[in-house]
Structures are given as C-alpha cells and as structure tokens.
Amino acid sequence: MFRRLALLACLSLPLPVLAASFAGTTAGGLSASSGSTSAAAKVVRAARDDAAAYVASDGRIRGARLEAALRSLRESGDAARRASDMELARAILAQ
Amino acid sequence: MQPVGPATWNWPAPSWRNESRPALGPVIGSARKRGLLCAWALSCAGLPGNAMALHLSTRASGLGPEQVGAAEALYADVTARLPPRWRDALGEVIVEWRRDMRGEVVGRSRGTRQHGRLVLDLRLLDPSASLAGQPADALARRTLVHELAHLYDRSAQGGLSRDPRLLDLAGWQRRPWRWVGRGTNAMRDRSPDLYELTRPAEFVAVNLEDFVLDPQYACRRPQLAGYFAARFGLPDPALACRSGLPLLDAGEGGRLSVMQLDPERVAGIDYLFAEGNDTPMSHWGHAMLRLVICAPGRPRGPDCRLDLAWHRVISFRAFVDDVQVSSWRGLTGRYPSRLYVLPLDRVVDDYTRTELRGLRSLPLRLDHGEITGLLLRAAQLQWSYDGRYFFLSNNCAVETWKLLHDGVPRLAALPLGGITPTGLLRRLTRTGVADASVLDDPRQARKLGYVFDAASAHYQAMFDVVRGTLAVPQHTVVQWLDLPPERRARWIGQADIKASAALLLLEEAAQRRAELQARSALKRRWLSGSRKELPPALRALFDEEGLAGRPAELAGGGYGLPQADEVTRIEAALDVRNATFGDAAEASWRRQLEALLPEAERARLHGIDANLDAIGQRLRHLHEAAGGPPLVMPADQPAKATIGPSP
Numbered sequence: 042m043f044r045r046l047a048l049l050a051c052l053s054l055p056l057p058v059l060a061a062s063f064a065g066t067t068a069g070g071l072s073a074s075s076g077s078t079s080a081a082a083k084v085v086r087a088a089r090d091d092a093a094a095y096v097a098s099d100g101r102i103r104g105a106r107l108e109a110a111l112r113s114l115r116e117s118g119d120a121a122r123r124a125s126d127m128e129l130a131r132a133i134l135a136q
Numbered sequence: 137m138q139p140v141g142p143a144t145w146n147w148p149a150p151s152w153r154n155e156s157r158p159a160l161g162p163v164i165g166s167a168r169k170r171g172l173l174c175a176w177a178l179s180c181a182g183l184p185g186n187a188m189a190l191h192l193s194t195r196a197s198g199l200g201p202e203q204v205g206a207a208e209a210l211y212a213d214v215t216a217r218l219p220p221r222w223r224d225a226l227g228e229v230i231v232e233w234r235r236d237m238r239g240e241v242v243g244r245s246r247g248t249r250q251h252g253r254l255v256l257d258l259r260l261l262d263p264s265a266s267l268a269g270q271p272a273d274a275l276a277r278r279t280l281v282h283e284l285a286h287l288y289d290r291s292a293q294g295g296l297s298r299d300p301r302l303l304d305l306a307g308w309q310r311r312p313w314r315w316v317g318r319g320t321n322a323m324r325d326r327s328p329d330l331y332e333l334t335r336p337a338e339f340v341a342v343n344l345e346d347f348v349l350d351p352q353y354a355c356r357r358p359q360l361a362g363y364f365a366a367r368f369g370l371p372d373p374a375l376a377c378r379s380g381l382p383l384l385d386a387g388e389g390g391r392l393s394v395m396q397l398d399p400e401r402v403a404g405i406d407y408l409f410a411e412g413n414d415t416p417m418s419h420w421g422h423a424m425l426r427l428v429i430c431a432p433g434r435p436r437g438p439d440c441r442l443d444l445a446w447h448r449v450i451s452f453r454a455f456v457d458d459v460q461v462s463s464w465r466g467l468t469g470r471y472p473s474r475l476y477v478l479p480l481d482r483v484v485d486d487y488t489r490t491e492l493r494g495l496r497s498l499p500l501r502l503d504h505g506e507i508t509g510l511l512l513r514a515a516q517l518q519w520s521y522d523g524r525y526f527f528l529s530n531n532c533a534v535e536t537w538k539l540l541h542d543g544v545p546r547l548a549a550l551p552l553g554g555i556t557p558t559g560l561l562r563r564l565t566r567t568g569v570a571d572a573s574v575l576d577d578p579r580q581a582r583k584l585g586y587v588f589d590a591a592s593a594h595y596q597a598m599f600d601v602v603r604g605t606l607a608v609p610q611h612t613v614v615q616w617l618d619l620p621p622e623r624r625a626r627w628i629g630q631a632d633i634k635a636s637a638a639l640l641l642l643e644e645a646a647q648r649r650a651e652l653q654a655r656s657a658l659k660r661r662w663l664s665g666s667r668k669e670l671p672p673a674l675r676a677l678f679d680e681e682g683l684a685g686r687p688a689e690l691a692g693g694g695y696g697l698p699q700a701d702e703v704t705r706i707e708a709a710l711d712v713r714n715a716t717f718g719d720a721a722e723a724s725w726r727r728q729l730e731a732l733l734p735e736a737e738r739a740r741l742h743g744i745d746a747n748l749d750a751i752g753q754r755l756r757h758l759h760e761a762a763g764g765p766p767l768v769m770p771a772d773q774p775a776k777a778t779i780g781p782s783p
Contacts, residue, residue, distance in 0.1 A: 080431070082769045084445050087481050090489070090641060094594055097601045097637040102594060105585030106484075109442045118768055132767040134637060135759035 084113045085133055092133040100127060107133075190215055190226040190284070197233060199261075206261040207233065210273075214280045217348050219368035225293040226252060226284065233258045242267060243279040245286040252287045256280070278345050285344035289337055296367065297336035304542040305360050306332075306339045307521070312534050312553040319530075322523040323516075325688035328695035355379075356696030359512045374512075381515040382698050383477045384687035385448065385781055392684055392710050394703050395477075395781045397429070397448075397515075399508040403440040404428040406497040407536075407570050408449060409561050410487045411590075422487075423536040423557035425450040426480060426497055427511070429781060441584060446781055447480035450514055452535035454525035455685050466527045473525035473535060474685025475518045479781070484588050490648060495588040498561070498570040506544045513543035515697055519688055533557045595645055598638040602627075605635040617646045621743025628750045633758045640751045647744045654730075654737045661732070680713070 088110035094102040111129055114121035121129060192211040194204060211231075215223060229252035237244075242257040259265050260276035267275050288294040296302050304310070307323035321333045332342035346353040347364050354361035358374035365372050380396030387393060410422040427448045430440035440446075454471040465471055487493045502510070517539065523530060533556050541548045552563045564570035574586040581587040599613045606627050610616045616624070624643070631639055683689060690706045691698050698706060730738050760766075 079769060080445060085767070085769065087445065090591070090644070093637040093640045094598075097598055097634050097641070098594075099634075102589075102597070103579070103583050105442065105583060105588065106444060106481075108583050108585070109444045112442055114767070120765065120768065124765070128764065129767075131633060131759055131762075131764055134633075134640075135756045135764065136767055 081113045081117065085110045085136065088133055089136070092130040095130045096127070096134060190218070190223040190229060192229050192231055195230050195232045199233060199258075203233070203258070203261045206263065207231065210261075210276055210280060214277055214284070217281070218284065219348075219370055221293065221368045222284070222288050225291045226287055228252070229254060229284070229287065231256055233261065235259075242275065243283045245283040254280070254283045254287075256283070277349060281345045281348050282341045285341040286337065288344075289340050296340045296364075300548075301545060302340065302363065303336060304548065305363055306336060306343075308336065309538050310541060310548075310553070311529065312537065312555050323520040324522040325520045325686070326691065326695050326698075327520065352699060353696075355699060356694070357516070358697070359509070359516060362512075379700065381511055382703055383448075383515055383518055384684065384690075385477050385479070386482075386684040387479055387781075391714050392680075393714075394687075394698075394706055394710070395448075396703075397427075397511065397781070399504075399511050401430050401436065402427055402507055402511060403430055403436045403438070405500050405502060405507055405510060407500055407561065407564055408483070409496045409498070409557060410491075411494045411496070412558070413491065413493050420533075421493075421557040421561075422451075423533040423560055424452075424483070425510075425514075425536060425539070428499075444480055444585060448781055449478045449480050449483045450536075450539070451476045451478055451483065452532045452539075453685070454531075455682055463527075466525065469524035469526045469530070471525040472686070473521075473523040473530060475514065475521060475535075476685050477514075477518065487590075488588050489591045489644070490651075492590045492592040492648075494590040494593065496561075496575065497586050497588075498564070498572055499574065500540075500564070500570055501568065502544060506546065509545075510539065510543035513539055519691070519697055522686070522688075528555060531555065533560045536560065591641070591645065591648075594641065598641045601638040602631075602635055602642065605632055606630055613642070613645075616642060617649055621646070621740060621747050625743075625747050625750060628747065628754055631754060633755065633762070636751055636754050636758060640748070640755070643744060643747050643751060647741075647748070650737070650740045650744055654733050654741065657734055657737055658729070658732060676716070683713070 084106075088104075088106040091102075091104035091107035092110070094104065095107055107130060110133060111126060114129055124132070192215065194207050199207065231254045233256055235258050237255070237257040242260060244255045245252065256276075256279060257267075259267060260272050260279060262272055265272040270278075289296050303318060307321040308318045309322075310318055321339075324330070324333065327333065328346055329342050332339045343353075343357070343360055344364065346357075347361060350356075354373035355377035358377060361374045362372045365374075380398040382394050383397050385393050385395040406426040406428065408424040408426040410424070412419045412421040427450065428440055429443065429446040429448060430436050431443040431446050434440055434443060452473055452475055454466065455474050456471055462470075484495060487495055523535070525531065533554060536557075537552055537554065537560055540552065547569065550563075550567045550569065552560065552567065552569070554560055554563060561570070565572045574584075575581050578587070582589065595613045599616060602608060602616075608616070608627060610619070624639075624646070628636070628639060687706070690709050691702055692705060694702045730741065733741075
C-alpha cells in the first residue's frame with residue numbers, strides 16, 4: 042500500500058493555497074516600506090534570501106536570484122556597476 | 137496587460153480561390169461511368185486525382201427551378217472555398233435533396249471519392265428558413281463542407297481521422313503504456329461543437345467546416361490549422377495571428393491575469409523537476425516545464441536565463457477543493473487534472489521555502505519551431521482540457537509527457553512515456569532531449585538557476601554562523617527553531633551583519649514551521665466536516681485556485697483560444713476577482729485565516745513577524761553604520777511592445 046501511495050507523487054495539496062496566504066511575509070514582509078513596484082524592484086526583493094545566504098556564507102552560497110538581481114542593478118546604475126558583489130548583497134539585505 | 141487588436145485573418149493570398157471553378161452542370165456520362173466502374177473494381181486508389189476533381193450534381197428529384205438555382209449556387213460557393221487538394225481528391229458527387237430527414241440531421245454522406253453521394257435536407261435551400269438557430273444558407277454551407285469532409289477523409293489522399301498526429305492534436309491522447317492505446321477525448325471546454333468529440337471522423341469534419349468557413353479558426357486552433365494546412369499543401373494560416381498566445385497567469389498573491397505570450401520571446405524550455413521528500417505523496421517528485429521567457433527589450437538568447445522574474449512554469453496538478461486529500465478519490469479519477477501557469481518565483485518559493493524541496497531545471501534540446509509547437513499545445517490545453525487525475529495513469533509526469541509528445545512530433549517517436557517524474561527525468565536525459573551537463577559544476581548550476589536549493593540545505597551552515605558569533609546555548613538547529621519567538625528575539629540586537637543575515641534565514645525557517653502547525657490546526661478542525669462547513673474565507677480561496685486551472689469558466693462564448701474581444705471580457709471579470717484576491721486584499725485574507733487559529737498558534741506567528749521586522753531593522757542599521765550606500769532602485773525600461781508576462 043505504501044508503494045501505491047508513493048505514486049501520489051505530484052498530487053497537489055490544497056494547502057499550498059493556505060501556505061501562500063500565510064506566507065505573504067516571507068519575501069516582502071520586511072521590505073514593505075519599498076513603495077516601488079518596478080520590475081527591477083521585484084527582482085531585488087525576490088533576491089533577499091539569496092543575498093542573506095551569500096552574506097552569511099562569505100560569498101560561498103550564491104544563488105540565481107542574487108545573480109539576477111546583481112545583473113539587474115548593474116544594467117541600470119553606474120553606482121551599482123562600481124560596487125562589489127558583497128556590497129550589493131548587503132544593500133539588498135538592507136532594503 | 138495591454139489590450140490587443142482584433143485578431144486579423146490574413147490568409148496568405150489564397151491562390152486556389154481564384155482558380156477557375158470546375159464546370160457545373162448535368163452529370164457527365166464519362167465521369168459517372170468511371171465512378172461506377174470504380175465501385176465495381178473496389179479500388180480506385182490508383183486513379184490520377186486531377187482527372188476526377190470534385191463535381192457536385194443534383195440528382196433529379198422534382199426540385200423547382202429556384203431550388204435548382206440555389207443548389208447550383210451553393211455547390212459553386214463551397215467548391216471554390218475548398219483547398220485544391222481536397223477538391224482534386226473527390227470525383228463525381230451526387231447530391232440528393234430530401235424532405236424526410238430524421239430529427240436534427242440535415243446531411244449525410246455515403247461512399248467514397250469516385251461514387252460519393254450526399255443526402256441533404258431540402259429546407260437548407262429555402263433562403264428565408266432558419267434551422268437549428270442558424271440561417272439556412274449558412275447551415276447549408278456548413279453541412280455541405282462537413283459531408284464533403286467525410287468523403288475526403290475516406291479517400292486515399294485523406295485518411296485524416298486515421299492519422300496518429302491528428303489524434304494527438306485532437307485530444308485522443310496516447311497513454312503512457314504503448315499497448316494500452318489512447319484515452320477518451322477530454323477537450324471538452326470551449327469546443328465549437330461537442331459533436332466533434334464523438335469520434336475522430338466527426339472531429340475532422342467539424343474542424344474542416346471551421347477551417348474552410350471561419351476566418352478566426354487559425355487563431356483559435358492554431359495547431360490544428362497548421363496541421364490541416366500542411367496536409368493540403370498550404371502555408372500555415374496561423375502565422376497571420378498577430379496577438380500572442382493567451383494564457384491565464386496566476387501571478388503574485390493569487391492575482392490572475394491573461395498574458396499574451398509571444399513565442400518569439402521564449403528562449404528555451406526546461407524540464408523542471410521538484411525533488412521528492414519523505415512524505416509519501418511527494419516521494420517521486422513533481423514534473424513541470426519552465427518557460428525561459430526574455431525580459432522586454434532583451435534579445436532572445438542565453439542571457440534570458442537570468443530573467444527569472446519573467447519565467448513561467450507549466451504545472452499540471454490535481455485540483456483538490458477540500459482540506460483533505462483523499463487517496464481513494466485520487467486513485468479513481470475524481471479530481472480534475474489542470475494545467476496551471478505560474479511565475480517561476482512563486483514555484484521556487486513554494487518548493488524551496490515552504491516544502492523544503494530542491495528544484496532542478498534541465499534545458500530541453502528543442503529548436504524554435506518545436507518550442508512554438510509546445511506553447512501552442514499548452515495554450516490549447518489550458519483553455520480546453522478537462523481531464524481527470526489518476527494517481528497511477530494520469531498524474532503530473534504523464535500529463536507533462538503528453539504535452540511534450542503532442543506538442544513536439546519529434547519527441548512522440550522517442551521512448552519517453554512513464555508514470556513517475558523521476559522516470560521522465562531519466563528518459564529525457566538518456567535520450568539526449570534534456571541536457572544534464574548543466575549540473576556538472578554545482579556552483580555554476582546554482583548561480584545560473586539550473587538548481588534551486590531547498591532552504592533547509594543551508595540551515596546548519598546558518599546556525600553555525602550564529603553560534604560562531606553569539607553565545608547562544610542551543611546546540612542544534614531544531615532546538616533553536618523550537619524556542620518561543622521572544623527567546624530568539626533577545627539575540628537580534630547583538631548580531632553583526634553576517635549573523636543577522638543568518639538569523640533572518642533561520643527566522644524564516646521558524647516561520648515555515650509555525651505555518652505548517654497552523655495549517656495542521658486548521659486541517660484538524662475541518663477534517664471530518666463537509667466542504668459546506670468551511671468558513672467562507674477558505675472556501676473562496678479554493679474556488680480561486682479552481683479558476684486558475686480552468687479559465688474556460690471565465691470566457692463565456694467562443695471556442696478554442698479566446699480572441700481579443702473575449703480576452704477583454706475575461707480581464708473585466710478578473711478585475712473584479714482580483715479586487716477580492718489580489719495583493720491589496722492579501723493582508724485581510726491573512727487576518728481572516730489567523731482568526732480561525734488557536735490563540736497559541738496566532739501568538740507564535742505574531743512573535744515571528746516581530747522578529748523578522750527587528751532583524752530587518754538591524755540589517756538596515758548595520759548597513760548604514762558601515763557607510764553602505766542605500767540601494768537606488770532602477771526604474772523600468774521604457775515600455776516597448778511588450779507581449780508577455782509582467783514580472
């Protein structure tokens with residue numbers, strides 16, 4: 042019976058609906074002060090956890106969302122082009 | 137979302153419409169004789185087609201001169217509209233007009249190409265009549281095309297309804313085990329006429345009616361229009377559809393919108409695999425497809441891989457409208473199987489943060505035409521497919537495989553079918569369809585988004601950072617996460633920037649645990665009750681999820697992909713719903729759900745919120761104190777012709 046149940050593999054639980062409702066703060070709770078809703082702002086906001094892991098691990102853990110945010114910041118600002126990855130990651134965390 | 141203009145029909149210079157029409161008139165002896173001879177000889181396949189081009193003639197049966205004239209005009213009109221190959225495949229066709237057709241039937245066809253015979257309802261020739269809610273002349277045209285389609289389908293050149301590719305496109309989908317054949321056709325939503333689902337021959341006839349007569353057919357059923365055009369040796373009419381492919385996008389905070397996806401902006405498609413975990417339901421992982429969509433203004437190419445905010449995920453899921461999943465209902469196909477289009481960001485959050493499952497994203501080796509084919513198929517499924525979910529035979533892996541199979545003919549020939557997401561991953565890699573080499577260098581894979589780690593992968597490392605800086609007495613991550621929030625709070629003020637970053641991730645882990653407990657508490661409360669007893673807040677959320685997987689319910693009339701005016705109506709309906717479910721309303725939903733929780737759970741969630749706030753302030757304070765510059769948020773690029781999802 043266990044093996045058969047194991048094939049429930051990809052049955053979606055209905056509870057992610059609930060989770061999504063409760064989880065409203067996981068990404069945005071701390072950056073609610075940022076009123077900007079530009080595309081780049083969203084990219085940066087989505088990179089917050091990646092930035093935290095990067096800062097805490099001295100740059101060893103480097104996820105794709107951080108990478109996307111660094112590129113997005115540098116594509117549109119001279120200041121960001123001059124800053125190091127770590128400086129930008131800290132700035133993202135301080136958002 | 138910008139409104140799109142009405143889909144235009146730009147059938148590329150239909151040269152065959154300008155050709156001289158075949159002579160109409162009384163039955164020509166020689167042709168008739170050949171037809172009869174053929175009938176005797178049983179096989180006509182060897183006869184040259186052109187010598188036998190379609191020739192419709194009325195069998196003398198007491199028609200008045202006006203009716204004869206109307207019939208001749210109808211023959212001329214319809215014959216001129218048919219593609220030459222179709223016309224050439226048919227020979228002499230005799231039409232008998234009768235007054236005694238039964239029930240709702242207005243036409244029948246018999247025989248094959250050289251001795252075709254049609255029986256049509258005489259009322260179709262009365263210009264003032266109205267049958268089955270349609271003016272007689274329009275219905276007459278449809279009926280004649282329909283019956284001629286049957287004759288063509290039965291001819292040697294036709295055979296459409298026996299072509300495996302047609303069956304794939306029509307929706308008689310292959311089963312994962314070859315020897316079991318095909319399932320029933322579940323393309324029930326937004327059908328032009330449900331009669332098409334009765335059997336493949338009727339599907340062909342109904343669809344050829346619209347292919348010939350409805351200028352919007354190519355944009356409503358682009359994949360089928362392309363197939364028919366290829367069979368008739370015509371250019372693909374769907375290329376003239378200006379707008380993108382409409383897909384219902386379940387964006388942030390449950391906000392729904394119709395995105396017009398332009399296949400030109402899709403740089404690639406990945407097989408997105410969510411790793412299994414220890415719970416039985418997720419043991420074999422989850423199979424999805426990731427659309428690598430380029431940000432507006434970026435040329436299609438490898439750089440688009442990091443435009444994560446624009447990427448979308450196609451995920452087939454059972455829609456369960458209750459707090460409790462029933463294994464029995466899952467095994468017996470009681471849940472609908474639905475195609476969801478979700479932002480990649482949301483999928484990454486759901487799996488890596490909420491479910492603590494890692495994701496692997498392997499690029500599929502597809503050329504651009506194949507990518508377009510896959511997207512056309514996905515759009516058709518989202519608006520028309522109403523399948524059932526079976527744990528063993530029609531789960532997410534099977535649905536994803538069928539989408540690959542029906543969207544890309546080349547893949548249909550490969551042994552990819554199977555019933556588990558891990559199995560599909562293995563077969564895609566073994567056949568070289570998926571490129572697993574992107575995983576060879578783990579650091580690169582993580583950096584470029586081929587791998588998304590489960591949040592839990594770093595909990596221990598984060599806790600080690602905290603212990604290295606602060607003298608916390610706890611020895612394990614679990615001990616730390618199990619503390620009441622206020623006992624973790626006292627360390628926040630002492631943390632340096634590294635430790636604060638680690639505390640942030642650990643606090644989010646604690647939040648996830650608290651949310652899981654809250655979910656169980658809610659679940660226990662309604663486990664035994666019926667759905668009717670759910671509080672309105674929960675019921676409304678389930679309904680919303682249901683809608684995201686079955687947008688046809690919003691669309692009203694029309695068939696196939698919704699066209700501009702229908703999209704406008706859908707968006708108006710979504711605006712109303714988004715006011716209830718969108719970002720702005722999210723805080724209110726959260727309060728309503730929290731109010732349903734036991735006091736202790738609620739207090740814990742609030743304590744964690746306060747900690748997250750405090751860590752955020754601490755991080756800002758440390759950043760400023762270190763002289764770090766504030767982040768200047770870049771503004772949006774000037775809007776170009778953006779067809780695609782919003783970030």
